[in-house]
Amino acid sequence: MRSNLTDIKIAIEKADYGNVRLSSHSLKGASSYIHAERVKTVASLIQTAVDSNNCALVAKYYPELVKQCILLKRMIRREACSKDGKVFEDDDSDFDVPIAKNFKVVKRSNNDFEVAQIGEMEVPADNKETLLEKGETSATQKIKEAQDKYDDGMDIKTNEEPKSACCTCIILCIIN
Numbered sequence: 001m002r003s004n005l006t007d008i009k010i011a012i013e014k015a016d017y018g019n020v021r022l023s024s025h026s027l028k029g030a031s032s033y034i035h036a037e038r039v040k041t042v043a044s045l046i047q048t049a050v051d052s053n054n055c056a057l058v059a060k061y062y063p064e065l066v067k068q069c070i071l072l073k074r075m076i077r078r079e080a081c082s083k084d085g086k087v088f089e090d091d092d093s094d095f096d097v098p099i100a101k102n103f104k105v106v107k108r109s110n111n112d113f114e115v116a117q118i119g120e121m122e123v124p125a126d127n128k129e130t131l132l133e134k135g136e137t138s139a140t141q142k143i144k145e146a147q148d149k150y151d152d153g154m155d156i157k158t159n160e161e162p163k164s165a166c167c168t169c170i171i172l173c174i175i176n
């Protein structure tokens with residue numbers, strides 16, 4: 001999964017939205033395999049945004065994708081510690097994920113952080129009219145359905161993945 005996130009980072013930095021789509025699709029499949037539903041759904045949202053030629057939505061969902069990958073990495077470490085009988089300790093290693101320029105992790109504490117956009121994403125010349133300028137796109141319904149699915153898949157109180165994830169499978173697929 002780390003390589004998929006790296007590929008998305010590189011593609012965003014190069015404004016290569018064909019590869020953003022391809023890498024998002026690959027990440028969607030990898031996260032589906034390990035039942036990481038929130039990563040899968042956000043990757044799907046990015047893929048749909050590229051399909052609808054909407055770079056503004058890519059910029060909107062990319063920070064959430066990075067955040068969900070950090071949370072997944074933390075969940076994997078927590079589960080690994082639990083299985084080994086060790087005490088889980090939050091540390092900065094969870095924040096060591098590939099992130100595109102013009103985005104950064106803003107950490108208030110180990111449990112409270114966000115991924116923020118700090119500069120403009122490069123947009124291909126044929127994509128200057130974005131969601132912000134022309135209103136909703138033809139992909140709006142797909143995006144709303146995916147957002148609803150995303151909201152249904154998270155525990156609002158703890159902001160964590162549902163416990164349905166196959167932890168043994170996740171541990172075998174640990175992010176490098």
